[in-house]
Amino acid sequence: MDSKKALIAMSGGVDSSVAAWLTLQEGFSCIGATMTLLGNDPNADSVADARAVARRLGMDFHILDSSDVFRRSVMEDFVRCYEAGLTPNPCIVCNRKIKFGHLAEQAKALGCDYVVTGHYARIRYDKNTNRYLLYKAADDAKDQSYFLASLTQEQLACARFPLGEMTKEEARQIAEQQGFINAKKRDSQDICFVPDGDYVAFLERFTGKTYPAGNYLDASGKVVGKHRGAVAYTLGQRKGLGIALGAPVYVCAKDMEKNTVTVGPESLLFCTALRAENWNWIPFPALTEPMGVTAKARSRHTGAPATVYPEKDGSARVVFDEPQRAITPGQAVVLYDGDLVIGSGTITGAM
Numbered sequence: 001m002d003s004k005k006a007l008i009a010m011s012g013g014v015d016s017s018v019a020a021w022l023t024l025q026e027g028f029s030c031i032g033a034t035m036t037l038l039g040n041d042p043n044a045d046s047v048a049d050a051r052a053v054a055r056r057l058g059m060d061f062h063i064l065d066s067s068d069v070f071r072r073s074v075m076e077d078f079v080r081c082y083e084a085g086l087t088p089n090p091c092i093v094c095n096r097k098i099k100f101g102h103l104a105e106q107a108k109a110l111g112c113d114y115v116v117t118g119h120y121a122r123i124r125y126d127k128n129t130n131r132y133l134l135y136k137a138a139d140d141a142k143d144q145s146y147f148l149a150s151l152t153q154e155q156l157a158c159a160r161f162p163l164g165e166m167t168k169e170e171a172r173q174i175a176e177q178q179g180f181i182n183a184k185k186r187d188s189q190d191i192c193f194v195p196d197g198d199y200v201a202f203l204e205r206f207t208g209k210t211y212p213a214g215n216y217l218d219a220s221g222k223v224v225g226k227h228r229g230a231v232a233y234t235l236g237q238r239k240g241l242g243i244a245l246g247a248p249v250y251v252c253a254k255d256m257e258k259n260t261v262t263v264g265p266e267s268l269l270f271c272t273a274l275r276a277e278n279w280n281w282i283p284f285p286a287l288t289e290p291m292g293v294t295a296k297a298r299s300r301h302t303g304a305p306a307t308v309y310p311e312k313d314g315s316a317r318v319v320f321d322e323p324q325r326a327i328t329p330g331q332a333v334v335l336y337d338g339d340l341v342i343g344s345g346t347i348t349g350a351m
Contacts, residue, residue: 012046015118086330122164149344214259236326276345
């Protein structure tokens with residue numbers, strides 16, 4: 001692409017504001033845009049902060065009502081997964097379908113060829129393979145490549161992450177030097193549509209349902225107590241179970257049809273392999289032979305040595321060198337070769 005026009009996805013936070021300034025320094029013509037995702041968006045302060053930074057940088061600024069597509073693509077998917085007994089990661093879905101899907105379409109309509117965000121990750125083009133590669137950020141503590149690993153080649157081609165080579169401290173210093181109103185603003189850690197972290201309350205508000213209580217079972221199938229609805233629990237959970245069995249117990253399995261939650265000792269949570277589908281491969285179109293990788297089975301997993309094996313149906317099996325705790329269906333598994341992202345898939349089961 002020869003274009004030097006970019007749409008800056010501005011959340012009102014420090015990172016996207018600094019990404020805008022850095023992109024302008026590279027000589028791009030920039031437009032700022034904030035998506036409202038929740039209808040009557042309660043985040044008016046963030047919109048105001050984004051607008052103030054755009055004005056300070058001399059950029060045009062747009063507010064894009066993306067609430068309908070966000071509800072269909074992210075929130076409804078989140079509900080469907082939880083009701084099926086899965087534990088989804090809506091930020092991954094949002095990046096692929098909203099920020100680099102829907103927003104990329106809006107960018108083209110505004111004459112922009114790039115979407116710029118404040119993510120901490122790096123993109124490089126490999127002319128030998130004619131593919132765009134995704135790498136971890138230089139600042140490992142802020143790396144967000146896990147959440148971006150489902151981006152397609154077309155999406156990586158139009159994405160820019162100016163913060164990929166810097167630390168959070170350096171980004172804040174730039175924000176302070178430029179006098180941005182949000183220079184000292186704290187990072188948001190929550191899912192935007194579940195800001196209080198109460199997933200069950202969100203599910204009940206969204207669906208209008210009340211999820212019925214059910215039985216806790218031990219590993220032998222014996223009823224050992226009552227739970228408040230299987231959707232309220234995730235594998236590996238210990239806190240908030242509300243039962244006392246004389247020793248610590250953890251959620252080891254769920255049966256959504258029978259509305260049962262199986263609890264047991266932590267030793268039952270460990271497994272040596274997982275199966276995943278809906279793979280997005282980055283350095284190559286498809287995995288054709290086994291490959292040694294570092295596999296990250298959830299966003300806070302440090303990653304572990306493993307071998308990934310392709311299956312004939314397009315799925316893949318990831319076998320770890322050492323047993324791993326609480327491999328959870330619905331989560332993404334992201335594979336790395338050093339800092340290079342190899343691919344990502346959705347976990348369907350542990351073995």
